[in-house]
Amino acid sequence: MNCNDVLPKLHELVDGELDSRTAKRVRDHLTACRSCKQAQVGISSLKCLLREKVERPKASALLSTVISQQIRRQPGPLSARGLRLTAAAALLVVGIAAVLALFLSGEPRLGHAEVAAACVEAFYDIFRTPEESTAEVTAWNENLRKEIYQVAGITLDQVPSVPNARYVRWERQTLKNVKGVRLDFKPVPRDTEAKHSRLDESLISVFLLPLKNMRFEEQFLRELEEGHACTRCIQLKTGAIYCFRSRNFFISAVTNLGEEVLLTDHLPR
């Protein structure tokens, strides 16, 4: 074996990828050839350097938990998914039909179940069409905000054209003191029971569903700041469901126009 044969094999030697016979022949050559030996040392040094210096970030402790939760929420693998999808589709159809029936019948008030069903429908709708135009998004965003401001007594000149994290925090603080308005930025379980209980006690319930990350609030605010958020609105006979989706979060703000609701006059009909 001469230097020309050995040089291309040095990387494999260092990586332990040569068969024992070839490795021995290369090593024999190295004992006799200073140049090749130095090249081999250079490659080994670089390998050690990489092992020592290359950044090895650790996943956050929550990541494993989040993934585990997501897997538990997911439908089964594809082979079994068909059945579940069919069931989900049937439920959706029922939900949409319920909403449409209310439209057509002129029923003045939505029950909790219908609102929740419409909310679920909106949720899927957003996921089916994730691409939103910026103008549309901004418009819906603004409408929702204006309505809330009217109730909260916030004048529009206090509102920056692009809401930043600082503003959002201020807004939340202000709205806390407004009777009958509740913006809840806590995550809620996705089960219907929880949604119902929220609807019972909130005039406006803002559901923030962390889709990907448990550090939801901080990240959500950051995404708002970056302008990644987008919304959609479903007009109902007795109110509206405003939906809000950012890169990693989904929010549905559900208007629930019950008897004690103070916002009725201010919400779109």
Place this chain on the structure above:
Amino acid sequence: MPRFKEQRSLFEETALCYVNDLYRFAFYLTGNEADAEDLTQDAYHLAFRAFHQFKPETDAKAWLFRIARNAHIDKMRRKAREPVVTELVETPVPRKNPEDRRQEDFDKWRRLTINDELVFYDLFGDEVNRYLAELAPEFRLALVLCDVEGFSYHEISRVLECPLGTVRSRISRAREHLRDKLYDYAKDLGFAKNSKG
């Protein structure tokens, strides 16, 4: 076909122990922690959906890595972003005659070897990561999987879905690229040997 719950448990048992490894791999792919987290979650999501295709006798870690890599490529395509481009290309560059080339290679490797080992390791810090980040993703991944994660060439070829020969060439070329960069850096600091001797 096992029931859903059993399948979930089996999946968690088989795959979830690699969260850290997959996250690190995602980090090498994406270059930042937020995207790495997203990619890790996406990869697990996809892996779970495709779990019925997983063969228990195969390496789950390599399988997950492959899924993450493909998910990343899909995402890049969707965003119509070009991957990081460096001067490294798969096809061999025109070379000098073999004898000159060999001599040059020897010289470069030798010059990288600094006599004082401690100086060598202390000399380079973030530069290693910086120069590594400059490599095209496929070269970077091959090198990191080999030198940092300790994968064999065969395992790398399965993760990157390329022939063994390509793995070999990517690793050696990536090392040569890093070597040249580190040499220049050391030279600027006055630590590298300047002459052929």
